[in-house]
Every structure is written in structure tokens, then in C-alpha cells.
Amino acid sequence: MTRTASKAETARRLETTDLVFCAMFVALIAIGAFIHIMIPLGLFEVTFSLQFLFALLAGFILGKKLGFLSVVVYLIVGLAGVPIYAHGGGLGYLMKPTYGFLIGFAVAAFLAGLLKEKLGRITLPKLIFAAFVGEMAYYACGLIYYYLMFNFVLANGSIGVVELFSVWFLSTVAPDFLLAVLAAVLARKLIPLYERIRAH
Numbered sequence: 001m002t003r004t005a006s007k008a009e010t011a012r013r014l015e016t017t018d019l020v021f022c023a024m025f026v027a028l029i030a031i032g033a034f035i036h037i038m039i040p041l042g043l044f045e046v047t048f049s050l051q052f053l054f055a056l057l058a059g060f061i062l063g064k065k066l067g068f069l070s071v072v073v074y075l076i077v078g079l080a081g082v083p084i085y086a087h088g089g090g091l092g093y094l095m096k097p098t099y100g101f102l103i104g105f106a107v108a109a110f111l112a113g114l115l116k117e118k119l120g121r122i123t124l125p126k127l128i129f130a131a132f133v134g135e136m137a138y139y140a141c142g143l144i145y146y147y148l149m150f151n152f153v154l155a156n157g158s159i160g161v162v163e164l165f166s167v168w169f170l171s172t173v174a175p176d177f178l179l180a181v182l183a184a185v186l187a188r189k190l191i192p193l194y195e196r197i198r199a200h
Contacts, residue, residue: 017198018066025058025070026077029105030084044167047086047098052138053179055105056112056131060187061194064113071106078102097154098168100145107141108134112183116191124188131180138176139169 029051036049059067078089085093085102093099115130116122146168151158159167 018062021062021194022066022070022073025054025062025067026074028054029058029071029074033084033086036086039171046167046171048172048175049086050179051086051105052108052135052176053183055109055138056134056180056183057187057190059109059112059114059134060116060127060130060183061190062113064110064117067109067113068106071109075102075106095149095154097146097149098142100149101138101142103145104138104141108138111137116187122188122191124184127184127187128181131184132177135173135176135180139173143168
């Protein structure tokens with residue numbers, strides 16, 4: 001009876017710890033939205049923020065499921081109208097061509113967590129590789145969503161593949177890769193700490 005109660009208590013403690021860390025990453029991603037730089041590129045303005053860094057860290061530290069959940073909760077809260085996106089919030093954000101990049105944060109977190117688990121012993125090169133895969137998935141989501149919304153949903157002109165890549169990929173892929181490397185470096189230090197916290 002005591003052993004069963006102890007297991008239940010441990011499970012509750014782990015659930016509480018997971019919820020606390022999920023909430024923390026929701027807050028960090030929201031804060032990251034407001035730490036951004038606007039890059040003017042002709043008719044477009046590209047936002048470079050720290051959200052991608054925190055999304056990758058969520059996947060690395062919490063794992064694929066909880067990391068993904070953290071970003072999804074962030075997205076839901078923003079769509080509910082809380083102004084935690086870089087330029088506000090609300091359901092109308094779904095009509096913005098750039099919303100695919102926000103969806104990409106969730107995919108990046110999931111893939112970073114998945115690859116961390118699949119690649120065996122945690123090393124910095126493996127984490128950098130996982131972060132890079134997450135970055136490419138993030139851009140894939142963003143570019144596909146942008147292209148479809150801009151060309152087939154919104155009535156404000158069209159954008160070609162070359163222009164799409166030059167504006168929304170080439171302009172920020174290098175600094176985002178630096179964030180990916182930084183996420184890997186931080187994760188290498190923070191993952192053992194997180195595991196020790198969950199073990200107590």
C-alpha cells in the first residue's frame with residue numbers, strides 16, 4: 001500500500017513539475033516575441049525574434065511531446081486574443097501569411113525533442129544537427145503557408161518562389177542557425193539539470 005502511494009505521489013510530482021516547466025516555456029516564447037528586430041526588405045518587413053530559440057529549447061529540455069505542447073499552448077493563447085505574438089494576437093492572425101512560421105515553432109520543438117531522444121547519448125554535434133533539422137522544418141512550414149496564403153487566399157497580389165526564398169528564407173536563415181547552435185549549447189548544459197530536478 002505504501003509503495004503504491006509512493007508511486008502515485010511521484011507521478012503527481014512529475015506531472016506538477018512538467019506543467020510548471022511547460023508554463024515557463026510558454027512564457028519564454030511569449031517574451032521572445034517582444035525581443036525582436038524588424039528587417040525591412042523592399043515591400044516586406046521580416047521579424048527576427050528569440051521565439052525560435054525558446055521553441056527549440058522547449059523540445060530539447062521537455063522532450064518532443066511536452067515541448068510541442070508548450071508551443072501549441074502559446075499558439076492557442078495568442079489566437080484566443082491575448083497579445084503575445086510579435087504583433088498582437090487573435091484569430092485574425094491565421095490570415096497573416098507569416099502565421100506558418102509560428103506553426104513552424106511547434107514542429108521545430110517536436111523534431112528537436114524527437115531527434116534528441118532518437119540519437120542516443122547527448123552530444124553537442126547531435127544537438128546542433130537536431131536544431132538544424134528543426135530550423136529547416138520551421139522554414140518549410142513558414143514558406144509553404146506564406147506561399148499558399150499570399151497567392152491563393154489573400155487578394156493582395158502574388159509572390160514567386162524566388163522572391164519568397166530571398167525575402168523569407170535567405171534574409172534570416174543564417175541568424176536563425178546561430179540561434180539553433182545557441183539552443184544546442186544551452187540544452188547541453190540544461191538537460192542534465194532538468195533531469196535532476198525531475199528525479200527529486
